[in-house]
Amino acid sequence: MIKRLFDIVISLIALIMLLPLFILIAIAIKINSRGSAFYKQTRVGKDGNEFELFKFRTMYINSDRAGLLTIGSKDYRITSVGYWLRKYKLDELPQLLNVLKGDMSFVGPRPEVRKYVNLYTPAQLRVLSVKPGVTDWASIKYFDENDILAGSDDPEDMYIKVIVPSKISKNLEYIDNQDLFMDLKIILSTIKRIFQ
Numbered sequence: 001m002i003k004r005l006f007d008i009v010i011s012l013i014a015l016i017m018l019l020p021l022f023i024l025i026a027i028a029i030k031i032n033s034r035g036s037a038f039y040k041q042t043r044v045g046k047d048g049n050e051f052e053l054f055k056f057r058t059m060y061i062n063s064d065r066a067g068l069l070t071i072g073s074k075d076y077r078i079t080s081v082g083y084w085l086r087k088y089k090l091d092e093l094p095q096l097l098n099v100l101k102g103d104m105s106f107v108g109p110r111p112e113v114r115k116y117v118n119l120y121t122p123a124q125l126r127v128l129s130v131k132p133g134v135t136d137w138a139s140i141k142y143f144d145e146n147d148i149l150a151g152s153d154d155p156e157d158m159y160i161k162v163i164v165p166s167k168i169s170k171n172l173e174y175i176d177n178q179d180l181f182m183d184l185k186i187i188l189s190t191i192k193r194i195f196q
Contacts, residue, residue, distance in 0.1 A: 002180060003105060003180065003183070004102070004105075006183075007099050007100075007102075007105050007106055011096045011097075011099040011100040011106070014096050015096050021090075021093075022093065025037070025056055025085065025090060025093075028081050029082075029085075031081075032079050032080060032081040033060055033061075033081075034061065035057060035060070036057060037056060037057060038054060038055070038056060038057060039054075039055045039056065039057040039059075040053065040054060040055075041053050041055070041064070041113065042113065042114070043111035043113060043132070044111055044112055044117045044128065045104070045131065045132050046128060046130060046131045047128060048117070048125075050114070051098070051104075051111075053098060053103075053104075053111060054095055054098055055091050055094055055095070056090065056091040056093065056094060058078055058079060058081075058082025058083075058085050058086050059075075059077045059079065059082055075146070086146075088194060092134060096134075098134075103131075104131055104134060105130075105131040105132070105134075106135070106183065106187060107134070107135060107174075107178075107183040107187060108130050108131050108133025108136060108174075109132055109136055109138070109167075109171035109174070109175075110132060110133065110135075110136055110138065110167070111132035116159075116160065119160060120168070124165075124168045126175065127171045127172060129175065130175055130178075135187065136170070136171060136174060136186060137170045137171075137173070137174055137186060138167035138170040138171055139190065140186070140189055140190055141167075141170060142163060142166075142167065143193050145163065148163070149163075
């Protein structure tokens with residue numbers, strides 16, 4: 001209850017304060033490439049329920065048909081404006097709307113697409129027992145995930161066999177020890193990592 005109240009109040013305040021930035025980013029995206037300024041993708045949330053996750057569009061339209069994983073910060077599908085949005089995680093800002101709606105929380109396991117959730121073991125599925133989040137310990141650990149994948153001979157295989165299990169392990173630790181103080185620590189650590 002306290003966590004949900006925190007999510008509502010902070011996301012509402014943040015959306016109001018960041019509205020001018022949202023407008024500037026949307027204009028930059030529209031000038032840089034054709035298509036909508038926003039991007040929606042179906043993700044799996046709490047209890048396996050699907051929802052539409054919002055982001056600023058960082059890729060050319062229909063680029064996700066070439067694959068769900070982004071490989072390296074210089075992926076040819078990423079627009080020039082999208083590169084900077086991704087670098088500073090600004091593309092994630094529209095997820096404040098998901099938090100306000102109740103699809104997500106500020107802190108929790110990052111929501112995955114169905115394709116990869118279908119590969120979870122029964123033990124790993126426990127990660128769906130809580131609301132997904134905008135950030136978590138795994139997001140901080142794998143802040144440069146795209147570049148890590150770019151160094152692999154088989155990025156998707158590495159993602160499935162190495163990165164996903166590692167992320168889920170961190171997320172299950174969070175689920176077993178979560179509280180508001182830990183959430184605040186994760187949020188502050190995320191902000192610090194972005195500015196580093």
